[in-house]
Amino acid sequence: MFKKLRNRFLILNMVIISVVMLISFASIYFITYENMHSDIDMELNRISDHLRNHNGTHGHTRSEFADEQADHATHPPQHSVSFSVITDKQWNITNVASIFDMDREFYERAKKEALIQNKDTGKFKLNGNDWAFVVQPVSEGYMIVFLDITSQQAIMTNLVYTFLVVALVMFIIIFFISKFFANRxxxxxxxxxxxxxxxxxxxxxxxxxxxxxxxxxxxxxxxxxxxxxxxxxxxxxxxxxxxxxxxxxxxxxxxxxxxxxSDIITTFTKFNLSEAVESVILTMEGVIFEKNISLDYEIEPNLVTRGNSEQIKQVVMILLDNALKYTNENGSVNISLKKKHHKYIVLTVSNTGEGISADHLERIFNRFYRIDKSRARKYGGYGLGLAIAKAIIDQHKGRIYANSVIKENTTFYIELPLASQQ
The missing domain is CATH 1.10.287.130 (Signal transduction histidine kinase, dimerisation/phosphotransfer (DHp) domain)
Incomplete structure (x- = not known):
């Protein structure tokens, strides 16, 4: 059941992350594509305007037009590789301006690729290179400007491959991270x-x-x-x-x-913990005397904490009752209440006896946990006392723990925040 629940969390997390990555990468790609497309159009228009401004299409001979275009190709606005052709009204090439020494078939094929698209602007692939073009009318017919965009297309292709590689690596990393946190x-x-x-x-x-x-x-x-x-x-x-x-x-x-x-918030007030502990000890003195157990206690006066006094008394009663139950014959119980580092109050309840092994110390605060069930049955215990004590101390933002030496003693510690008496 929990494996299925974990897998559902994992799948849901991976789907969400994958969608976010896809949207992010797609956004970056399309923004880059649009910017590059805009730059290409701008470059084509700059080249076309440059030719128009130099009257490259008005009454010049083929040689003059070629010289001007060659000069432009050598020093273009953005150092782009380009060439231009002039056609008549029937789309027959009349002039060619290019720094390349290409045969006429190349220019005819370029013109044909541009005309096939039946658009003023477009792209095509020719002889392994990518070209963009723009068609503009002139007095003699039409001028077609071609711009080599192979490098730009390569950038876009590399961008796609980079996204795929990054996405794959991130997907693997995120899978293991998601699996770790799903387990957590x-x-x-x-x-x-x-x-x-x-x-x-x-x-x-x-x-x-x-x-x-x-x-x-x-x-x-x-x-x-x-x-x-x-x-x-x-x-x-x-x-x-x-x-x-x-x-x-x-x-x-x-x-x-x-x-x-419970949704009911327990009312916490400042109270004198020293007096509360002393009152519990007084109520248990008769039982201690009957069991012939030695009791020694040292209570620092006027130690004030914040909480529910009746609940704290119940915790002290639980610890003292446990100490009396498991103290050996003619043994002793020691209680201490002192201030620690001007921040905490530490209550210790120690008793001589068999002690508790280290593996049991970690579980004695669990519900129904008993070290010796036969002895617990004899004393009427269910293994809930220490669980109740821990629940109360946790509610008071305190700490309860135990230490023990086998065949010698067991000591329980309670740390509670110290409150000012004002």
Missing amino acids: AIHPVKEAFDKQKQFIADASHELKTPLSIIDTNVDVLFSNGEDTINHQSKWLHYIKSETERMTKLTNDLLYLTQIDY
Whole structure:
């Protein structure tokens, strides 16, 4: 599917670029052609006017006309190669003026080519050269001026060949560039699609387990339908426990969806992050004491950031809850909140324990990702806590990441912009 989509983008891009190139090259060619055609007409008219001004067609003998035309051919207005013929009313050649030593047949053929076109101006090819001509009436008959335009035609031909070569080279280069950017354009779509598929598969798997447990317990209750509720209460407790797990899962999923796709803009205000972190620690002190875990924290006072205080508290709660879950027996949890470079506030939550390997560190913020699924099941986790924390921190233009040393400790870092207290 994505290969077809990429190919469609590629074809569309190549068609658009090809059309633009064709229009550009055609425009350049026709503009050049029109300019050259205009120059040729202007040159023919200049030569014709030059002959008229020197009375080359009024009462001169063939020799005199030839001398004047030869002088003009030697010093033409633009150093062009040209010759002229004078005919009578019946188009018979009476005078020829040319610096070339050509036989009369050449001039007759040139005259014939000009007359065949039945136009005052035109072009033809003769003896391998390209010629342009103009026919003008004179007192004795007609004057036909011929101008060699072989070099101009060669320029136009070379221009076409140059365009073809350049177009081919550009087409090849643009093909690979377009393919590269088409792959880049498709990558986010493919990544989103793969994440969606993985999300559906993970959510289905997580829901399947509690539903199976509930179904099994209900069957047990049905099989003991004559017994009292008190005697079957443990099955009801199992059902309630799994229902609560499913409720938590759906609530987390809805919360993630709200963060990612909600059009409602969260109201951000300045708040004291130091006080927010301390309030979360105070609510967790009882749990920490019951688990016989050592807690050490260092909170720099009056650190202010901009955001939603309740969401940031939720992130701190998630990190602290994870730290307590995965701290080893008689281990310790350390919390630090400090200012960094007068631009950021850095919150660190560290706990002793098994640690997290480097390959897992890159994926722990993915939804439903759990390093040890059996332990996560024991603690009631679905692998959504860190995903929620990352979504919130991203929304606050911050950064969250983790470092770990195997068999020693794991540390989570949160960087948030520092706001002035004014």
